[in-house]
Amino acid sequence: MHSAFGPLMLALAAASLAAESARRAEILWDTYGVPHIFAKDNEGLYYAFGWAQAHSHGNLVLELYGRSRGRGAEYFGEKRLEENRWIVVNGIPERARQWYGAQTPDFRKYLDAFAAGINDYASRHADRIDPGVKAVLPVTGIDLMAHTQYIIHFFFVTRPIPPAVLTQMTQPPTGSNAWAIGPKRSAGGKAMLLANPHLSWSDFFLFYEAHLAAPGVNLYGASLIGFPGLGIAYNDHLGWTHTVNTNDSADHYQLTLAEGGYRFDGAIKPFETETKILKVKQADGGMRDEKLVVRRSVHGPVIHESGGQAIALRVNGLDQPALLDQWWRMGRAHNLKEFEAELQRLQIPMFTVMYADRDGHIMHLFNGRVPVRPAGSYNWARVVPGDTSATLWTRTHPYSELPKAIDPPSGWLQNANDPPWTTTFPPVLDPAKFPAYLAPRMMAFRPQRSARMLDEDASVSFEEMIRYKHSSRMEMADRILDDLLPAARQHGGAIASRAAAVLEAWDRSADADSRGAVLFLAFAQEWQRRSRGKMFATPWSESSPRTTPDGLADPKGAVDALEAAAAQVERDHQKLDVAWGEVHRFAIDDVDLPANGGPDALGIFRNIGFAPMGGNRFRATGGDSFVMAVEFSNPPRAMTILNYGNASQPGSPHRTDQLPLAARKEMKPVWRTRAEIEAHLKLKESL
Secondary structure (H helix, E strand, O other), X not given: OHHHHHHHHHHHHHHHHHHHHHOOEEEEEEOOOOEEEEEOOHHHHHHHHHHHHHHHHHXXXXXXXXHHHHHHHHHHOHHHHHHHHHHHHOOHHHHHHHHHHHOOHHHHHHHHHHHHHXXXXXXXXXXXXXXXXXXXOOOOHHHHHHHHHHHHHHHHOOOOOOHHHHOOOOOOOOEEEEEEEOHHHEOOOOOEEEEEEEEEOOHHHOEEEEEEEEOOEEEEEEEEXXXXXXXXXXXXXXXXXXXXXXXXXXXXEEEEEEOOEEEEOOEEEEOXXXXXXXXXXXXXOOEEEEEEEEEEOOOOEEEEEEOOEEEEEEEOOOOOOOHHHHHXXXXXXXOHHHHHHHHOOOOOOOOEEEXXXXXXXXXXXXXXXXXXXXXXXXXXXXXXXXXXXXHOOOOEOOHHHOOEEEOOOOOEEEEOOOOHHHOOOOOOOOHHHOOOOOOOOOOOHHHHHHHHHHHOOOOEOHHHHHXXXXXXXXXXXXXHHHHHHHHHHHHOOHXXXXXXXXXXXXXXXXXXXXXXXXXXXXXXXXXXXXXOOOOOOEOOEOOEOOOOOEOOOOHHHHHHHHHHHHHHHHHHHOOOOOEHHHHEEEEEOOEEEEOOOEOHHHOOOOEEEEEEEEOOEEEEEEEEOEEEEEEOOOXXXXXXEEOOOOOOOOOOHHHOOOHHHHHOOOOEEOOOOHHHHHXXXXXXXXX
16 A cells, blocks of 8 residues: 555645646735735736726726716716716827837736736626627736826826716825824834825725736835836835826816817817717617817817817826836835836826835935926916917926935935925925925924824834824914913803814824814814904914914804804704714725714815715715835835725625724734735635
8 A cells, every 4th residue: 555655645746836837827815805816927927916806896997988988888888978078088099009108018918918818707707797788808918008198198197077976986186195204203213104095985086906927026015006017016126106296297278269270370270080989778778979179289189169168188197008018117116226217217197106125215205297388377276378389398307306305314204295395394305496396395284283193203113103194283273272272261152152162172082082173174164154264363474384384263153163163063953062983984885984084175184075964964085095114125015905805796795704803903913924825815826
């Protein structure tokens, strides 16, 4: 028996090795639904990442690709017609084909592999895919280009977009936070990074958390769903995150229509005209055709016409098709020099880059394809004259001319959607040395709160960084309560006195058990409505960027607003000191928990947006999305949370499993070694 058993075991082992060598990737799913992908090569890595996204978000991803393809109305009916027009008018489908052809041969293979992973998942698990989105299949690499272009160039870059498109979304993005802390300000002596994008909790704004490992790659982070790569991530050596910056990479030009064309440099110039036929699905399943005439000026496509005038849109970066490739290469960099070499390609048309690494370097880059705009008294934030070539820009500022801060004396960098001038204190960037159109000069309450927390702690531990991240303290409350409370007692009646007592006892935060936050929010909203923008005695000042605005422009008017707000709170909640978490909820599916965090305008770092859910209560619909804290020890230490969970497929437990963490202001540890992952393993797939 022994002699027969030995060869049998050898044969079985050989068969096992042969089967293993045929597998290109494994996905180890952890208990929070995060895919940890271990692949033998890059194509296998991308294939498995596509498979994983289909597993977690298949219905939504296919819907998004169908819409970005320029066929949303054909697949999903009239409700997608305005969006469909926007995509076709801006030439996304045609340009996506051009972009796909412009990729390097290797990266094109990666895109194809990602698409194949989605298609294969949908084929093998057809019962898990909604029949309403199956018409979108098969997905191609061109679809990935179209989706990326739509979201980055024709949402983030071109905002505002047509209201008819925007209203189809639950809630627009609300901002982001980012920190980089150098070794001199880190309690552990290691650089640290905080990634904290704020987007809507629905539609194409959802993030997907993943771990991608292959030879030469060990990357952990998140991407927007449908994107074939990680846009916020770290490896063993370095990491980065993004915030929506104030970069203006698109302009609207006003055209005067004449004789079938438009006036330009004293002559009549004809439009380039093309007629498109959009298919529109009807309620009975049939189709109707809708004619769409696309007209283009020298500036770009016409997006609006009225009363003999038209608006044309010019978007920068449409000739830079390698942004996905740049993100991929950023994730493979080993140090600041290599990372900057990728940034210098400027394929990503906007977004602040916040960076930290194991060598102790930190960096803030005001990244973007910024047009070199002609001189003149034009307000580039508004519509500019399109009847002259004097306003028609054709060049872009190179990387060397963009604001950046590397290893500042302060030892810390922050961005909370403010311009680059306030990234650290004392300031290291002089706005006077840059074109005025590059970025405005301002600092809102949330960036002020962000800078305050960093500046007031000379030695920030990893645990403190996470605690600061979840701070719901209101900068606006700290700024004005010292004026509002005595004014209420001087100018107000009984209800003002009771309101002042509640606000005086309040902790000035929007935690679940904070009593006074609901009242203060109601007051701030009423005060803003009544004051019509003239709220503060001292407006924001560039010479005092972190202590202004301040004071009450009209103390009596502010007290009147407080009394009206207090009366409304009592009507809605039967008491003035109702707890924030009684009114504001983390509610998805059958999970309904007290929320913390609140609106950006109040200066809350823990930025959460809410929408009515009935019964004078509100549910979280945006704001804090993916949060990642990293300390660049060796190996790095990291924690994350994706508040709404890492899946949207019906019935998935990962639609809600992180809401309890969010309610407790907790994060989950990142597992990157195979031993750690297998200790928290829920499912293993071999592909």
